Amino acid sequence: MVVHSEPNSDAALYLRIDAGIAVVATATMAMRKGNRKPKSPARRTSNRRTSPLLGYRYPLIVAAIAAPLFAVYSYPYAENGAMAAGIQSYLAGYAMLAGAVISILDPHVVVTGNRIDGRMFSMAIIKTCDAMEVNILLAAALAGFPMPLLRRFVTVVAAVLSLIVINVLRLGMLYWLGAHAPAWFDRVHEVLAPLFMVACALAIFLIATSRIGRGGSAHTANADAASC
Numbered sequence: 231m232v233v234h235s236e237p238n239s240d241a242a243l244y245l246r247i248d249a250g251i252a253v254v255a256t257a258t259m260a261m262r263k264g265n266r267k268p269k270s271p272a273r274r275t276s277n278r279r280t281s282p283l284l285g286y287r288y289p290l291i292v293a294a295i296a297a298p299l300f301a302v303y304s305y306p307y308a309e310n311g312a313m314a315a316g317i318q319s320y321l322a323g324y325a326m327l328a329g330a331v332i333s334i335l336d337p338h339v340v341v342t343g344n345r346i347d348g349r350m351f352s353m354a355i356i357k358t359c360d361a362m363e364v365n366i367l368l369a370a371a372l373a374g375f376p377m378p379l380l381r382r383f384v385t386v387v388a389a390v391l392s393l394i395v396i397n398v399l400r401l402g403m404l405y406w407l408g409a410h411a412p413a414w415f416d417r418v419h420e421v422l423a424p425l426f427m428v429a430c431a432l433a434i435f436l437i438a439t440s441r442i443g444r445g446g447s448a449h450t451a452n453a454d455a456a457s458c
Contacts, residue, residue, distance in 0.1 A: 291374035292367075299366045303357070317357070318344065325355040328401040335406055351408035353401070361397040361427050365390050368431045375439055385438050396430050 307313040321344040329341035332348070339348045344355045372386045400423050407415045 288374055292370045295373055296366050296370035299370070300363070303362050303366065321355050321357070321360070324360050328353075328355060328398050328405075331398050331402045332405045335402060336409070339405075346405065348405065348409060350410075351405060351412075353405060353408070355401075359401065361393065361400075364427050364431045365393050368393060368435060371435055372438055389434050389438055392434055393427075393431060397427065400426065 305313075307317070325341050325344045325346055329339055329346050332346060333339050336348045336350075339346060341347075346353045346355070369386050369390055372389055373382060375382070377385070404415065404419055404423065407418055
């Protein structure tokens with residue numbers, strides 16, 4: 231029996247950070263394209279006097295939302311503290327969710343705490359197995375996007391739930407590879423699977439913001455401007 235836990239590798243972390251950069255860059259370009267209007271000479275002169283920082287308002291908002299969430303998730307809490315216990319309970323719950331999917335592939339799988347044990351392969355769900363970095367970046371990118379508050383809330387919840395479903399399926403795929411194609415496990419786990427999560431996060435973001443990115447209708451544009 232082989233026991234694997236997803237390593238907190240620099241490569242995987244950098245790939246997930248790239249996801250946030252791609253999301254923020256795409257959102258910034260979409261907003262600028264959607265808000266682009268013909269400007270009079272007087273308006274152009276006025277814009278030259280505007281602070282350059284206003285052009286970076288959106289990425290700054292995303293960073294302000296994501297930074298404290300990353301700090302809470304990544305902080306090295308004491309092992310016997312309440313926060314560490316809470317995180318372990320969360321990871322155990324995540325293991326139960328992943329185990330329910332994996333049981334379709336292996337009916338004999340057993341979940342104990344954050345461990346998923348099967349007949350031929352075992353996994354331990356640890357930090358980063360839940361793709362929390364991608365979830366935080368995607369949630370921050372959508373939460374900072376100019377749209378009505380109710381729509382913003384619904385969009386963030388739907389996007390995060392979608393990523394959770396995709397990540398649980400990813401864990402199921404990794405379990406299957408570990409049991410039936412172990413030679414592919416490390417390559418998929420450390421390179422292909424993180425890239426897949428990056429692509430999914432970007433796709434979800436583009437779908438969620440596509441109407442705003444195109445400028446939407448005049449009514450939608452006015453409502454979005456009022457909510458900023």
